[in-house]
Amino acid sequence: MNSSTGLAETSPTGSGSTLRPYLRRKKSSLGETKIAVVGASGVGKSALAVRFLTKRFIGEYDQSNDAKYKCTTNIDGETVAFELLDTRCNNDDNGTRDDVLRWADGFMLVYSVTSRKSFDALTEIQKKIEETKKAGHVPISVVGNKSDLAHIRQVTQDEGSKLATEFGCSFQEVSASEDVVAVTEAFHVLCKEVVEFKRRSRTFLDRVFGLKKS
Numbered sequence: 500m501n502s503s504t505g506l507a508e509t510s511p512t513g514s515g516s517t518l519r520p521y522l523r524r525k526k527s528s529l530g531e532t533k534i535a536v537v538g539a540s541g542v543g544k545s546a547l548a549v550r551f552l553t554k555r556f557i558g559e560y561d562q563s564n565d566a567k568y569k570c571t572t573n574i575d576g577e578t579v580a581f582e583l584l585d586t587r588c589n590n591d592d593n594g595t596r597d598d599v600l601r602w603a604d605g606f607m608l609v610y611s612v613t614s615r616k617s618f619d620a621l622t623e624i625q626k627k628i629e630e631t632k633k634a635g636h637v638p639i640s641v642v643g644n645k646s647d648l649a650h651i652r653q654v655t656q657d658e659g660s661k662l663a664t665e666f667g668c669s670f671q672e673v674s675a676s677e678d679v680v681a682v683t684e685a686f687h688v689l690c691k692e693v694v695e696f697k698r699r700s701r702t703f704l705d706r707v708f709g710l711k712k713s
């Protein structure tokens with residue numbers, strides 16, 4: 500149990516989980532979808548994950564390790580089970596350790612609109628993801644957090660949008676502290692893309708090899 504969020508977490512390795520009953524739901528036929536939230540230290544990765552999962556903004560997050568949560572969401576009428584990994588930065592790695600990159604099916608790349616450095620870090624992160632996955636397309640999204648702090652903004656909305664276009668992915672500016680609807684939408688958009696990607700690759704394997712991906 501995370502003491503600051505009050506959320507039950509699974510172990511960082513994904514084995515064994517003590518879930519609160521309200522987080523347990525029927526799984527989708529597509530299996531579990533794994534999403535990692537990555538980005539520079541302090542951009543609000545925990546704030547976004549906790550806001551999405553609990554609808555609350557706490558302010559300070561007592562997190563010394565990655566935190567993994569199991570949850571479900573409804574996508575076009577289908578209940579989709581997914582695991583959400585809120586990564587913790589170590590030595591400026593922006594949460595992109597090799598095991599995290601291999602584990603996830605999709606990535607939310609977060610920067611803070613108040614930090615040019617965190618924005619610039621996304622290019623390196625995206626490169627690392629592409630190199631690790633080597634699968635052509637990997638579902639990612641770019642999320643600019645802390646849009647409520649307009650007076651100390653360092654990155655314009657246009658710049659965020661252009662970077663996402665370069666990456667060929669979706670873009671949202673959000674505020675974990677002010678706008679739960681936009682935060683929820685950001686997770687839904689990415690989750691939907693991952694599910695569609697998995698569905699397409701499964702259909703492809705079925706068609707070409709008569710195999711089903713687990």
Ligand SMILES: Nc1nc2c(ncn2[C@@H]2O[C@H](COP(=O)(O)OP(=O)(O)OP(=O)(O)O)[C@@H](O)[C@H]2O)c(=O)[nH]1
Nearest residue numbers: 540541542543544545546558560588645674675676
């Ligand atoms: N004003 C404002 N502050 C935010 C927002 N999101 C997060 N913060 C604050 O930013 C600080 C860092 O947030 P975290 O969620 O801990 O950031 P993180 O990316 O998980 O940080 P690491 O765990 O160090 O990698 C905290 O003080 C939050 O309260 C936001 O949307 N608006």
